[in-house]
Amino acid sequence: MAVGETRFPAMPAIDGLRLGTAMAGIKTPCRRDLVVVEIPAGARVAGSFTRNAFCAAPVTLAKANLAACRAKGEGPRYLVINTGNANAGTGEVGLRDARATCAELARLAGVNEDGVLPFSTGVIGEPLPMERLLGGLPVALASLGADGEAWHQAGEGILTTDTRPKGASVTLALGERTVTINGISKGSGMIKPNMATMLAFVATDAAIEQELLDSLLRETVDRSFNCITVDGDTSTNDACMLIATGRGATVHGDEEIAVFRNGLQRIMTELAQAIVRDGEGATKFVTLQIEEAASREEALDVAFTVAHSPLVKTALYASDANWGRILAAVGRAPLADFDVSRVAIDLGDVRLVEHGGRATGYTEEDGSRVMGQEEITIRIALGRGEEVATVWTTDLSHDYVSINADYRS
Amino acid sequence: MAVGETRFPAMPAIDGLRLGTAMAGIKTPCRRDLVVVEIPAGARVAGSFTRNAFCAAPVTLAKANLAACRAKGEGPRYLVINTGNANAGTGEVGLRDARATCAELARLAGVNEDGVLPFSTGVIGEPLPMERLLGGLPVALASLGADGEAWHQAGEGILTTDTRPKGASVTLALGERTVTINGISKGSGMIKPNMATMLAFVATDAAIEQELLDSLLRETVDRSFNCITVDGDTSTNDACMLIATGRGATVHGDEEIAVFRNGLQRIMTELAQAIVRDGEGATKFVTLQIEEAASREEALDVAFTVAHSPLVKTALYASDANWGRILAAVGRAPLADFDVSRVAIDLGDVRLVEHGGRATGYTEEDGSRVMGQEEITIRIALGRGEEVATVWTTDLSHDYVSINADYRS
Missing domain, CATH: 3.60.70.12 (L-amino peptidase D-ALA esterase/amidase)
Incomplete structure (x- = not known):
């Protein structure tokens, strides 16, 4: 893939x-x-x-x-x-x-x-x-x-x-x-x-x-x-x-x-x-754009925590707008004094999360429309400062498991 | 599973x-x-x-x-x-x-x-x-x-x-x-x-x-x-x-x-x-025993780095004694002044790695015999001190991907 x-x-x-x-x-x-x-x-x-x-x-x-x-x-x-x-x-x-x-x-x-x-x-x-x-x-x-x-x-x-x-x-x-x-x-x-x-x-x-x-x-x-x-x-x-x-x-x-x-x-x-x-088994190309971070380091911490979450990656593979998994991954990033009520998460042009919960007016249809695309941008605004970072990643598919369970690499 | x-x-x-x-x-x-x-x-x-x-x-x-x-x-x-x-x-x-x-x-x-x-x-x-x-x-x-x-x-x-x-x-x-x-x-x-x-x-x-x-x-x-x-x-x-x-x-x-x-x-x-x-999709129960660490914290760092490596987890799923993936995961753990030539890795009763490379006398047959078992212990001695930690984890299987790509959890 x-x-x-x-x-x-x-x-x-x-x-x-x-x-x-x-x-x-x-x-x-x-x-x-x-x-x-x-x-x-x-x-x-x-x-x-x-x-x-x-x-x-x-x-x-x-x-x-x-x-x-x-x-x-x-x-x-x-x-x-x-x-x-x-x-x-x-x-x-x-x-x-x-x-x-x-x-x-x-x-x-x-x-x-x-x-x-x-x-x-x-x-x-x-x-x-x-x-x-x-x-x-x-x-x-x-x-x-x-x-x-x-x-x-x-x-x-x-x-x-x-x-x-x-x-x-x-x-x-x-x-x-x-x-x-x-x-x-x-x-x-x-x-x-x-x-x-x-x-x-x-x-x-x-x-x-x-x-x-x-x-x-x-x-x-x-x-x-x-x-x-x-x-x-x-x-x-x-x-x-x-x-x-x-x-x-x-x-x-x-x-x-x-x-x-x-x-x-x-x-x-x-x-x-x-x-x-060309990532192993990749079916999605995902851009994680972290904004409003207190430092570039913490922006990268959040980005990689989300990018490495197997639950976020399998949801991306399934084209499932499972924003709860993104929120849970953001929440476990190693940030001190993290006030999650200030976090906003967008999936493409759709607001997913604000004030610590699902955004008002969000619908599954809107989420699914973006998730179905091959190239997806997830924007996470932390409400903590001015720093930004962008990280690119893939989904986690059956093919990833097949490639790495079958191939001695 | x-x-x-x-x-x-x-x-x-x-x-x-x-x-x-x-x-x-x-x-x-x-x-x-x-x-x-x-x-x-x-x-x-x-x-x-x-x-x-x-x-x-x-x-x-x-x-x-x-x-x-x-x-x-x-x-x-x-x-x-x-x-x-x-x-x-x-x-x-x-x-x-x-x-x-x-x-x-x-x-x-x-x-x-x-x-x-x-x-x-x-x-x-x-x-x-x-x-x-x-x-x-x-x-x-x-x-x-x-x-x-x-x-x-x-x-x-x-x-x-x-x-x-x-x-x-x-x-x-x-x-x-x-x-x-x-x-x-x-x-x-x-x-x-x-x-x-x-x-x-x-x-x-x-x-x-x-x-x-x-x-x-x-x-x-x-x-x-x-x-x-x-x-x-x-x-x-x-x-x-x-x-x-x-x-x-x-x-x-x-x-x-x-x-x-x-x-x-x-x-x-x-x-x-x-x-x-009972981990999602689990086919293996894996015990990671870290020894000779300078602190319990660094022992846990190494253990979780190995436990979270998708490449180690898919090798476990495949029953493939791919010790290179274990070694690479140990090597990327966040340890300062890490002299890898002091590391020894055992898979069950089989010595895999010593002096920074494959152990003398190791054979694929020995490795495969242990990897084929349902319960596997990986022992990693860091050569840095006296502290220890034990972490338990699973492999990463096709079923994990299916469960999380199909189930809205």
Whole structure:
């Protein structure tokens, strides 16, 4: 299942960046499961990684290598990404395998070993099939390309239970010149990113100072990948990488930074929403808009409490305007001195709750009309302040249970 | 679905206490849905209520009336409990209806209005059908009895999506004399009590000082109803009441208090576990034993993070020893400075995880053997200290989704 139709966009090349793929047979034969991204010398790279304490071996190594590059004043030169196996919960063996992967790619490409950052996604706890993985590296290198087809194939090469590849692209005017931002993402289950989603790779030809790139990544991830949830399960392998090749226009001055930030936020949000729309078993795309909160933190607390409620999620699946379940979930959010008589809840354009109970004039027909739609917005005004937050989520369907009871992920 | 077989126990009378029921047709015709509990003058009563900010009208009123009785140095004289309608999210109308219910019962029984405590469970957000409810009160009063049959019928009269009544009974020797503790509980979905479960009523003939009774309730609820979860959704109507009629032996002295506390804890735990075994769609009864924690709080954090993980719950449903999902859930628990290389995870008698990865010698066959069982213990040693916690939960099955997508609860 997945919500709505999506088309993988036509992507222009990002000057200096190339992508290659291979069918290495890591878990399933005859599907793209290995991706290599070539980054030009002089590019800037920022990364955002899972906060799960059991972070996977490739995450540990990618963070260490990125730091090593920074210390030398260089950027990393390659990303290597495999699907079908997360190389997580694999202890020392996992770290050794991740290092061997980077070493082999570095040897083939003639770069330093710490200039390669590894990423893995798929089943947890199995050792990487190293022979097949290493065998795929020359194939992926031989297929390196910069065009839209290379981006599309890379988008396919990182999927797990996803039903479709996810991409977004925008070209922005910066004064007389333009810059382009392309991105791909993957993720469908074990989605409640805390730092970044499962995997997302975003690249631009813009020239951006490292510090600015870091803060742009942090800000935009915080309002995109960190605001989605399918099942509340934060993955061991989450990572979002932002690459600026620097071959195009330089981003400088407040106005240009604002234009770039907006464009980047749009790409991040599109990629994050695409993961929710393709959430495991999803039949609904739900926007939770929290308003009048005392802080952004409490707004997010309320949003995630509602988004993770199995009773709210099954009511959404059933298209049942069961506002009592939304109210009960809001009521158990961890807010101090919470006066529920000030709370108002709207379902689309229908007022559900006010003054601590069902809104005057509310009818089941009105509620059912909105609940029957594929895309639903629930607006919750807390009456406590001015802060807001938006979180995107899915329903909980029979297919979610089937996918996760049948598939060893 | 429900895990295992249970038999409603034969319950001896609690001297001074009587229970009556009626079929008032509140939601469904021809089922017991109204219960009246008569408490003798001079009894002591302690109560524990939901912390959901949207607490239901009867909870608000029960707390207020209990406080009013205390202020007068009296105990409440009646409990009135209906199922089929939670009288939650009903605003001012709900409070008026709860008051009218207490007033009518007080009039019929010749007691003060604030001597009646109301409890409701069922669908949220619908007004109580007052005519039918009030009409049932004389019937319930006429059927008041003290024997095991009265307890059994009361156990039936408080159920919602439960598939069976839940009762527990123990008789304890206190020196030369004996005291009895009886209890009934209900609950199946919207179960993650924060203070108490959906509804539980426990009574003893023992004579116990008010202060001791309060602390005994707090302690035993904390290690029973506050340690179970089906779906993480804390109800708006949770309440657990403990009545000591005082007609039997007095509990005094450290040794007798210890005997009584142990007996009470056993009843509370049995009643709480019965709710999990009858959890919506449950096919597994799962015990999460957290050890070597730095504090009981962090042990509970880890336990509930694992217990609420949809991926762990669907793996349990599938009898799939997918230890990677357990590890990922432990890793996202909110613990500071968490060194995962010290964590050990056992599934029954099988070591799954140690040193941050799969345990040496672990085989899928061993894991599958334990996962196939109906009752499963997952032991997680954190390597951080001496504190422990135990939490009981269920799996997440197709039936859970069906029950909650089809039933307006």
